[in-house]
Amino acid sequence: MLVRRSATVNASFGFVGIALFCLIFADLEVTTLDPWTELGRMAWGFATPDFLAVDQLADALLQTVAFAVLGVAAGSVFGFVLAPVFQHFGPVRWVCAFIRAIHELFWALIFIQMFGPSPLAGILAIAIPYTGICAKVYAEILEEADLRALKTLPPGAGRISTFFYAKLPDVWVHLKDYTFYRLECGLRSSAVLGFVGLPTLGFYLESFFKQGHYSEVSALLILFFVLIATIRLWMRPRIAWVYVAASPFAIAAGAGTTTFEWVNVQRFFTEDIVPAPLRNAEILDPGAWLNFGDWTWALLSHQALPGIVATILLTQIALVGTGILALAFFPMISDRFFGRAGRTVGHVFLVIARSTPEYVLAYIFLQLWGPSMLPAIVALSLHNGAIIGHLIGRHVNELERRPDAPKGVNLYAYEVVPRVYGQFLAFLFYRWEVIMRETAILGILGIHTLGFHIDSAIADIRIDRAMLLIVITALLNIAIDICSRNLRRRLRLRSTPDAA
Amino acid sequence: MLRKSLLAMALAVIAGSTALADSFVFTAIPDEDETRLKQRFDKVADYLAAKLGVEVRYIPVKSYAAAVTAFRNNQVQLAWFGGLSGVHARRLVKGSEAIAQGYEDQFFTTYFIANAATGIAESKDFPKAIAGRTFTFGSKGSTSGRLMPEFHIRKQFGKSPDDVFSRVGFSGDHSRTLALVQSGAYEVGALNYKVFENEKKAGKVDPAKVRITWTTPAYPDYQWSIRGDVEATFGAGFKAKVRQALLGMKDKMLLDAFPRKSFVAASNGDYAPILDTAKSIGLIDD
Structure with missing residues (x-):
């Protein structure tokens, strides 16, 4: 090959590869039997907002x-x-x-x-x-x-x-x-x-x-x-x-x-927050510490470890999904691609997609496809894709423009995307950790992420377990944050999210 | 404009929110139609205030666990709990006791329901055909939507629900369990029989799409629990007064808030079976 690909492109392919690999293990089966009645009810409800009822x-x-x-x-x-x-x-x-x-x-x-x-x-x-x-x-x-x-x-x-x-x-x-x-x-x-x-x-x-x-x-x-x-x-x-x-x-x-x-x-x-086997026990009692060992091991092997795997699978797939959707969404609000009317529609769409809690989105997709990782992936990708799409769209509008710029697909593929790609990756890597945190609240879908187990521990009033799992979740997030920072440094991406 | 109204509003309400000292506060687990909780329970608060001669307030909570925490933290002194949440709460607060339960709670049941497309019919015996299907519980802390169904599943199959079913979810509440099974998002589910009957009355159950496949044996469920230290604040004999007020609640409009036919006396001992069940499936440690 004569063409040498840039580091950013290599990184992008790397992430897509990881996500494809994760897809092998992800459960994406569609199992719904008759979603249309409930979806019809939702559609009707959304079309007839009732401001007086609340x-x-x-x-x-x-x-x-x-x-x-x-x-x-x-x-x-x-x-x-x-x-x-x-x-x-x-x-x-x-x-x-x-x-x-x-x-x-x-x-x-x-x-x-x-x-x-x-x-x-x-x-x-x-x-x-x-x-x-x-x-x-x-x-x-x-x-x-x-x-x-x-x-x-x-x-x-x-x-x-x-x-x-x-x-x-x-x-x-x-x-x-x-x-x-x-x-x-x-x-x-x-x-x-x-x-x-x-x-x-x-x-x-x-x-x-x-x-x-x-x-x-x-x-x-x-x-x-x-x-x-x-x-x-x-x-x-x-x-x-x-x-x-x-x-x-x-x-x-x-x-x-x-x-x-x-x-x-x-x-x-x-x-x-004192682990149950140590509560009310003598500090030097070896029996209590043995029990504590069993307690920790059971928690790690039954909840933390499977939870970490599910969390990472979901995060990596949703991260790439977010990237793809962000690249698809940003032209909607850019004056390089759409007129005033089109941009207004784009803005409305992006506000809706990024402000609707993922949990609500996930529930709608759950009705559509049944319980699996699929509703979670789509909900997270849509929500975060809309956020990054919004930021990139604004960034594009501020770019200096050339009088001889191409139009349409050529403008998109050969001018705008290459110019904003670094910024896009910076936002995406920033969002990486956020996406991981958000996987927490999708336990309703039967995906046993770390967040699901934390929620269960709280529901059982087992705060000790919840705390250990929260600490593990935090450490996992920090690990992702470090990866993200190193990558951004290696790729020489601007580190500050030029958000507003 | 906005900031003016904001300020005005804020000032108007500080005036109203100063007289909170030593009011008797209660809550209720959010098990069913949460949307009108405040309206429903504010009426109950007025009734109790009139009977008890103290200021009574209701505060809404969002989960079973939050109700238990509020009770434990002495932010509420009285609570309408489910069987399991009541057991949790009373274990955490020494001296607290169950003082009344709904008439229906003496013999509560759980319905196992299935989407019609599964072809699983109603039966007297536990429907073993549900193995391998997708299954949803209700809230994780629910007696009728979690504890009892999980107990029977483990008893029948000798395995955890995760090993019995192809997928296990927690819908978060009984109404949603019904909606999810009816739409086929989950094939099988388990819920509070009263919620199912209420939804049926409201026309939200389509018999062509969802059917009851099994009814569990009866068990004790919801109850009013009160903290042991209320008499230190509200005077000797206060507990008995509260119990009397609850048992004497005859107004249908008030009882519909729960919804129960009437309240009958209860004691901690009535809930021993719930505690044993929770221990047997590992939801409560010995």
């Missing part, structure tokens, strides 16, 4: 915004404080990697054990992982600051003034944009936390969905799409503080208010 609609929206605002505000403030030391101080980096490796839903489940289904649990469930994410991304943004300003400083300028006067102004816009992108993510997290009991949109969404009240589901989803799509209209940096100040009051008024007892927190650390 009495607490306004409150649910308010709560969704309030939790997101407070969680993201706390996460970004702590992240900002940690960012300057992030690159230089190992422990900060490790702690941040660990806390962002745990899905918001699992944080919520942990805090619910301590605080009950209370607002504090919800805010912390968003704020903690977001601190880890913001610290990392802010640090990367600061790293890329233009250093020319630094050179103009007089010798002996203090570290703090250097930071605030030379470094920060250069990257301020970038930080702000990223924080706003986080707020959109925060709204999604906040809504999804309703699934475990926060009084946000997800709370009602899940109830109606379970009952098959699809007109109500439709109304809730439409409101949620509008909320996300109009974020730039109702939230402005200038008035952000008003939202932050008002949110605690909105939350205090919500349904979840409960009392706080310190003994519950204490109990969580001294009893709940």
